[in-house]
Amino acid sequence: MNLGESLENYLEAIYILKHKYGVVRSVDVARYMGFSKPSISHAVKELRKKEYLCLDDSGNLVLTDKGIEMASKTYEKHCFFKKSFIDVGVDPQVAEKEACKIEHAISDESFNKIKKYYEKK
Numbered sequence: 001m002n003l004g005e006s007l008e009n010y011l012e013a014i015y016i017l018k019h020k021y022g023v024v025r026s027v028d029v030a031r032y033m034g035f036s037k038p039s040i041s042h043a044v045k046e047l048r049k050k051e052y053l054c055l056d057d058s059g060n061l062v063l064t065d066k067g068i069e070m071a072s073k074t075y076e077k078h079c080f081f082k083k084s085f086i087d088v089g090v091d092p093q094v095a096e097k098e099a100c101k102i103e104h105a106i107s108d109e110s111f112n113k114i115k116k117y118y119e120k121k
Helices: 005-021 026-033 037-049 065-087 092-105 108-120
Strands: 053-055 061-063
Touching (some): 005 026, 005 037, 005 061, 005 065, 005 092, 026 037, 037 053, 061 065, 065 092, 065 108
């Protein structure tokens, strides 16, 4: 299921913050992404409705298995393209921005074939 770039970015941010800090609150996501609390609240509501995210008893954001799968795929694509761009000489800031765009546009099938091709080299 395609969530769209915006919601995928929220999932990816929650995924990164979870690995960095262990627990994730909405305010952490707002700070990390540079967005307002209302923007985060809207995204959280959508992600909960689509069953990518739930809240624990303390109100912390918790990715469901479905959310972890989507977020980890998006993050893997991001890391792969960012590293690939940097490896060929693209400025790291440009690589970061362009990897973020490509991670949402490329299909899993195409990404897996590109990744497999470069793993053989």
